[in-house]
Every structure is written in structure tokens, then in C-alpha cells.
Amino acid sequence: MKIEEILIYSLLWALILWVATKVITSTHKNHPPSPLALPILGHLHLLKEPLHRTLFTLSQKHGHIFSLKLGSRFLVVVSSPSSVQECFTKNDIVLANRPRFIMGKYVGYNYTTLGLGPYGDHWRNLRRLSTIEIFSSTRLNMSLDIRRDEVSRLLRRLYQVSADGFAKVELKSVFSELTFNIIMRMMAGKRYYGDEATQNSDEGRRFRKMIKELFELAVSSYPGDFLPILQLVDYDGYIKRIKDLGSKTDELMQGMIHEHRSNKGDLNIKNTMITHLLSMQESQPEYYTDEIIKGLIQVILNAGTDTTAITLEWAMSNLLNNPHVLEKARAELDKLVGQEKLVEEADVAKLPYLQSIISETLRLYPAAPLLVPHSASEICSIGGYEIPKDAIVMVNAWAIQRDPKLWDDALSFKPERFEEGKEMSDQIYKLMPFGLGRRACPGMVLAQHVLGLTLGALIQCFEWERVSEKKIDMTEGQGLTMPKVQPLEAMCKASQLGKKLVSEVVWD
Numbered sequence: 001m002k003i004e005e006i007l008i009y010s011l012l013w014a015l016i017l018w019v020a021t022k023v024i025t026s027t028h029k030n031h032p033p034s035p036l037a038l039p040i041l042g043h044l045h046l047l048k049e050p051l052h053r054t055l056f057t058l059s060q061k062h063g064h065i066f067s068l069k070l071g072s073r074f075l076v077v078v079s080s081p082s083s084v085q086e087c088f089t090k091n092d093i094v095l096a097n098r099p100r101f102i103m104g105k106y107v108g109y110n111y112t113t114l115g116l117g118p119y120g121d122h123w124r125n126l127r128r129l130s131t132i133e134i135f136s137s138t139r140l141n142m143s144l145d146i147r148r149d150e151v152s153r154l155l156r157r158l159y160q161v162s163a164d165g166f167a168k169v170e171l172k173s174v175f176s177e178l179t180f181n182i183i184m185r186m187m188a189g190k191r192y193y194g195d196e197a198t199q200n201s202d203e204g205r206r207f208r209k210m211i212k213e214l215f216e217l218a219v220s221s222y223p224g225d226f227l228p229i230l231q232l233v234d235y236d237g238y239i240k241r242i243k244d245l246g247s248k249t250d251e252l253m254q255g256m257i258h259e260h261r262s263n264k265g266d267l268n269i270k271n272t273m274i275t276h277l278l279s280m281q282e283s284q285p286e287y288y289t290d291e292i293i294k295g296l297i298q299v300i301l302n303a304g305t306d307t308t309a310i311t312l313e314w315a316m317s318n319l320l321n322n323p324h325v326l327e328k329a330r331a332e333l334d335k336l337v338g339q340e341k342l343v344e345e346a347d348v349a350k351l352p353y354l355q356s357i358i359s360e361t362l363r364l365y366p367a368a369p370l371l372v373p374h375s376a377s378e379i380c381s382i383g384g385y386e387i388p389k390d391a392i393v394m395v396n397a398w399a400i401q402r403d404p405k406l407w408d409d410a411l412s413f414k415p416e417r418f419e420e421g422k423e424m425s426d427q428i429y430k431l432m433p434f435g436l437g438r439r440a441c442p443g444m445v446l447a448q449h450v451l452g453l454t455l456g457a458l459i460q461c462f463e464w465e466r467v468s469e470k471k472i473d474m475t476e477g478q479g480l481t482m483p484k485v486q487p488l489e490a491m492c493k494a495s496q497l498g499k500k501l502v503s504e505v506v507w508d
């Protein structure tokens, strides 16, 4: 026998043995059901965008708890309220970890940030710290003026083009700039989007470039996360790109910290998150390091901007496709807020229909359709199946929130379903746009303030129409936060009330 033949035979035998071992071990282990896997790749070839739709199709065939082998990693997908309940009650602590993807090493301070860090003392401290310094009602009240100011700038911008009649406006970038400016002002006292002065500053340009790269890289999935051997060769330069991005973001945020240190006492930055954290650094320097502060800025930028902006875009798209809902919301605002003032964040609590519009938007178009991946810190069980240690666990919230077994007329946009507490009693495990359990979104209240205030003000101040008879295309594009495939454009015209409110009053 020639040496090549011996080699081929040995390889074949190794492959047969590998497949046999896999079949025997997986059948013995009572793992959740799974499609037939390819050697080495497993089910990687099945993953097509948008991922939540692919996983939904697989769940139709393999059940509400199924598993996939993604190269060297094990993924479990749950798509029913009962399995979600198990994840976030008896397994909540075990599943409170996050899986590690290489991006988190170079751009997420070696997996030490609030969003990426493992469950434990460090994460608990970050969570407590961010609750006190950013998300508490005291801090949210202190930053109320920032949100009012940014929304009133948005209203003026739209008013300028639409005071004399209907004008076409592109809303995707308008909402994105709104949320970035709100978050950056709350954290660092900075506006990087909008007026000319901001547009032209070198720092602003660097920031916008960094954000663009960050979001582009975050969207692309990296095969080396599932086939680690690829990391050794960095075949497409991905690791080099994320290392460069990591250094650039670090440099920019370090600059903000230096600026805060040298401008202590400046009124513009008196109440920013960085100022508060630096004062804590003075008393406990070993814990409140610059790295912790930079990690927090970064997580909040990533988690708190696009999510809210995209939800605003979906909500307005739904209103344009359902003019009767828009009119009902306007009537509610007229009745409960009146004709003399702009809606305030505090008013939103007494506007049930506006809140129902937000809930219904988040039900059909959750900004994080698969939540954020969890990881099992030890073996656990879901639905009687064994979930191995380090398995990635994903919740298909999108599928549950559209399940016709759980919702009447599931695919129609009907805010009325949430009115007067209808659907409220049993909805905890069937409506979870902000996640559940220990790792649930800490920014929920802030997000709801921004959503309620912005939508309320847009409805009060403008008339809205579609750019043509055709309904707005509601197809989802590719991306972490379920964007619309077509950025939203609409026709807007300042209403009588809008003319009065925007030109005279706005907020003091």
C-alpha cells in the first residue's frame, strides 16, 4: 500500500470513529433534540440571517427546546413560556453568565464589563454601581433636562422643514442621533451629532467613525468564535481590526476621563456619570479604576442607543401603517395632557394608550429578538433535558411574542390588547423585550421614558403620513438590534398645536 493510501484510510477511520463517538455520546446524554450535524462544523452551515427567523423555523421542526452544535460550541434555543420560566427561575443563577466571544476580549476590557462579565462579585458591583449612578430615579430626574432638550431640538429640526406644509423626513438617522446625544450627554456631557459645530469638531468626527466601526463589526459574526483554530491564523484580519478598534475606543474614552479631571467644577459636566464615578474613585481608587469607568461608558453606549432608536423607528412605522391608532393616541394626548403644553416624561404614566403602543411595538419588533446570549456556568436541566456546562442559551423572544397559541390575532398590530390590564396577568413569560431575571435590562425605565416622551411629542406636534399609498415595508434587516431593512421615511407637517408648542413654548 502506498503512503498516500495509508493516510487516506487512517483519516477515513478517524472520521468514522469520531462520528460514532459523537452519536453514542450524544444519544446517551439526553441533550435537547437536534438536526443531523456535519463533522467539525456541526450546524454552523444552517445559521442564516435573520437568525431569530432561522431559529424559529428550526424550533417548528425540533421543538421548543432544541440544540445545535456550532463548531466547538453547544447552543440551546428555547422558544416557549414554560422553558423561559425554567431559565429565569430555578436556573437563573446558573444561566446568569455570558458566553465569551473574541470581541469582548479586545473591545470589552477582557470580558470585565457589565454586559459581558461573568456572574459574580465584580458583575454584582457593576450592576449596583450603574443602578445608583445612572438608572436610579434620582439620577434619571437629574438628567431629565437633557432628554427634554434633545427632544425639543428634534422637534425644532422637523418644524423647520414642515412649518408650511408636508415635507419628507428620514427618521432613522434622526432617532439614532437623538439617542446617542442623550446617552453621551448623560455620561460625559458631550453632543456628537446634530448642529454644525458638533459635526465639524475633530473629536465628534472620531467618535462617529468609532461608533460606525463598532456597530459594523458587532454585526458581523466571526467564525473563529466557533472554530478556535481559525484564531491562530487570523485569516481575514478580523482580530487585528478588533484590536485596533479596542485601542481607538479606549483612547477616546480615556480622553473624556482626562477632560473631566482637568475641568473639575465646570457646570456642563457637574452631573455626568463620569464626574460621579471619578468622585468615587477618589475614595476607593483600587475599585473605581479608569478601566471600570471606560467599560461602563462603552456598555451603555452599545446597549442603550440603537435599541431605543430602532424601537422608535418601528413604533412610527406601525403608526403610519395604522392611522386609526395614531389618531386614537392623539386624542388621548389632547384629553389628558391638553392643548397648552408639551407632554412630559411624568405624563406618560397617565397615558395608557401611548404605553400600549410601545408594548405592542416591543412585542412584534423586539430590539433584541434573541435577548442577549446567556451561558450555563454548570450542568443544569431545562424541560427535562440536560444542558451541558458552558452551553450558550438563547431565548427566542421574537418567536414567543408572535406565537398564535399565546396571542389572539398574533401578527396584527393591536395596542388595545394591552389596555386596562388585558393580557397583563399571564404575560410575564410571554412578553419579555427587556429580558428577565438577574441579567434583565437595567435601562428599561430610561428607555421607556425616552420612548414615551419622544413618541408623545411627535404625535402632539405633527401630522404624519406615509410617503405613498404603499404600506411601510416592515421587513427586518440584518443586525444585532433587529433594524428595519428600509430606513423609515415619512411625510410630516407641523400641526396647529405643534406650531404653537414648538414656536412659542417647548419646555422652559
Ligand code: HEM
Pocket (backbone or CB within 6 Å): 114, 115, 116, 127, 183, 299, 300, 303, 304, 305, 307, 308, 311, 366, 367, 368, 371, 372, 373, 433, 434, 435, 436, 438, 439, 440, 441, 442, 443, 444, 446, 447
Ligand atoms: C427599547 C430599548 C431597550 C431594549 C429593548 C433592551 C433590551 C435588553 C435586553 C433584552 C437585554 C438582555 C437581557 C438578557 O440578558 O436576557 C438588555 C441588557 C442590557 N441593557 Fe437593555 N434594552 C433597551 C435599552 C437600554 C438602555 C436605554 C440601556 C442603558 C442606558 C440599556 C442597558 C443594558 C445593559 C447594560 C444590559 C446588560 C445587562 C447585564 O448583562 O447585566 N438597555 N437590554
